[in-house]
Amino acid sequence: xxxxxxxxxxxxxxxxxxxxxxxxxxxxxxxxxxxxxxxxxxxxxxxxxxxxxxxxxxxxxxxxxxxxxxxxxxxxxxxxxxxxxxxxxxxxxxxxxxxxxxxxxxxxxxxxxxxxxxxxxxxxxxxxxxxxxxxxxxxxxxxxxxxxxxxxxx
Amino acid sequence: xxxxxxxxxxxxxxxxxxxxxxxxxxxxxxxxxxxxxxxxxxxxxxxxxxxxxxxxxxxxxxxxxxxxxxxxxxxxxxxxxxxxxxxxxxxxxxxxxxxxxxxxxxxxxxxxxxxxxxxxxxxxxxxxxxxxxxxxxxxxxxxxxxxxxxxxxxxxxxxxxxxxxxxxxxxxxxxxxxxxxxxxxxxxxxxxxxxxxxxxxxxxxxxxxxxxxxxxxxxxxxxxxxxxxxxxxxxxxxxxxxxxxxxxxxxxxxxxxxxxxxxxxxxxxxxxxxxxxxxxxxxxxxxxxxxxxxxxxxxxxxxx
Numbered sequence: 001x002x003x004x005x006x007x008x009x010x011x012x013x014x015x016x017x018x019x020x021x022x023x024x025x026x027x028x029x030x031x032x033x034x035x036x037x038x039x040x041x042x043x044x045x046x047x048x049x050x051x052x053x054x055x056x057x058x059x060x061x062x063x064x065x066x067x068x069x070x071x072x073x074x075x076x077x078x079x080x081x082x083x084x085x086x087x088x089x090x091x092x093x094x095x096x097x098x099x100x101x102x103x104x105x106x107x108x109x110x111x112x113x114x115x116x117x118x119x120x121x122x123x124x125x126x127x128x129x130x131x132x133x134x135x136x137x138x139x140x141x142x143x144x145x146x147x148x149x150x151x152x153x154x
Numbered sequence: 155x156x157x158x159x160x161x162x163x164x165x166x167x168x169x170x171x172x173x174x175x176x177x178x179x180x181x182x183x184x185x186x187x188x189x190x191x192x193x194x195x196x197x198x199x200x201x202x203x204x205x206x207x208x209x210x211x212x213x214x215x216x217x218x219x220x221x222x223x224x225x226x227x228x229x230x231x232x233x234x235x236x237x238x239x240x241x242x243x244x245x246x247x248x249x250x251x252x253x254x255x256x257x258x259x260x261x262x263x264x265x266x267x268x269x270x271x272x273x274x275x276x277x278x279x280x281x282x283x284x285x286x287x288x289x290x291x292x293x294x295x296x297x298x299x300x301x302x303x304x305x306x307x308x309x310x311x312x313x314x315x316x317x318x319x320x321x322x323x324x325x326x327x328x329x330x331x332x333x334x335x336x337x338x339x340x341x342x343x344x345x346x347x348x349x350x351x352x353x354x355x356x357x358x359x360x361x362x363x364x365x366x367x368x369x370x371x372x373x374x375x376x377x378x379x380x381x382x383x384x385x386x387x388x389x390x391x392x393x394x395x396x397x398x399x400x401x402x403x404x405x406x407x408x409x410x411x412x413x414x415x416x417x418x419x420x421x422x423x424x425x426x427x428x429x430x431x432x433x434x435x436x437x438x439x440x441x442x443x444x445x446x447x448x449x450x451x452x453x454x455x456x457x458x
Binding site for chain 1: 239240241258259260261262263265266269280281282283344345346347349350
């Protein structure tokens with residue numbers, strides 16, 4: 001990372017750095033992770049930062065919270081190139097890529113207004129992850145384009 | 155979750171299908187042999203939208219097995235009217251019955267309901283989703299009339315919203331039939347169904363004109379195109395008119411072509427077809443009873 005970029009997004013002492021997020025998706029990353037600031041997390045975001053690999057990328061730093069593989073794999077839907085860095089005492093102690101999970105729960109809202117998950121029932125949305133896109137486990141609706149538009153956490 | 159729910163035709167195996175159809179044939183040949191088989195057993199009926207054939211044939215099937223039904227009755231006279239969730243309704247009703255049959259206007263409703271109950275739940279139609287027991291009686295009719303080997307089936311009409319079509323397409327793929335889908339461009343198979351058929355290696359093609367395929371069909375399965383799927387009445391009449399058949403249309407078909415329809419029909423099959431050797435839709439509807447008897451027998455015995 002260049003000095004210029006480090007200025008934009010400060011180092012953290014302990015927590016998680018999500019790097020190589022598809023440009024413009026940082027806020028969706030936070031939405032998926034359920035981080036909206038109300039929990040007191042210290043969060044820094046860099047958006048559309050120049051990147052050799054991606055052209056433009058977003059960077060999200062969450063202080064004081066180490067994200068599990070399960071938590072971050074869901075990010076692969078909107079940021080397939082994302083890398084996860086776990087930081088302790090300013091050092092990166094773990095670094096890995098997001099992997100596509102078999103299914104994602106309670107993250108996306110089914111776009112089919114006639115799907116049982118869109119009604120007032122005690123059921124979480126569940127989507128199988130396909131090679132291209134995702135599919136509602138209840139009504140079989142497939143979403144291929146603009147998956148981020150269907151994010152609905154909580 | 156017990157594995158004996160019947161939610162979608164895509165979960166039916168070839169062996170599972172054949173065993174239901176074989177059992178149905180046995181029952182049809184000698185219905186008296188099973189007349190008391192499930193005496194004392196109760197089938198819970200939850201029909202959240204109207205049904206004639208499915209509901210009556212399930213009732214007849216259960217009673218002909220010596221059992222009885224408990225019926226939620228119309229939605230507007232039930233606790234659903236008071237705002238009860240589907241999850242709560244099925245959890246209550248499972249305490250009253252040995253198995254449940256449910257029809258509901260929302261896609262995925264049967265799958266969700268099955269996650270809340272321990273008794274077997276049979277999907278009798280979930281919105282535009284699936285209708286697997288209709289498929290079993292369709293397959294029974296097809297197997298009797300044409301067999302499953304070297305079988306080519308044309309499916310015509312509303313392929314997008316027609317749940318009987320979605321279920322049938324999955325099952326015909328499982329039994330290895332060739333499928334020719336005929337519909338207006340706006341009512342082609344939904345993405346989810348097409349994805350499954352491709353994944354399962356289906357032999358299928360899509361067309362907008364019946365003429366292209368009629369001569370090669372062993373079975374023509376016609377479904378209703380509904381007016382509410384179109385922006386206006388004129389557009390509906392124009393499109394629907396292209397997907398109607400009469401005795402004259404069928405002169406280009408094989409002599410032993412079998413014409414089926416899940417019913418009710420409106421005007422997609424002209425009455426003059428009824429008098430031809432091709433018509434099989436009333437027999438198809440009658441087959442609902444032995445096939446549902448077979449399915450209930452297998453489920454109540456825990457042999458699915």
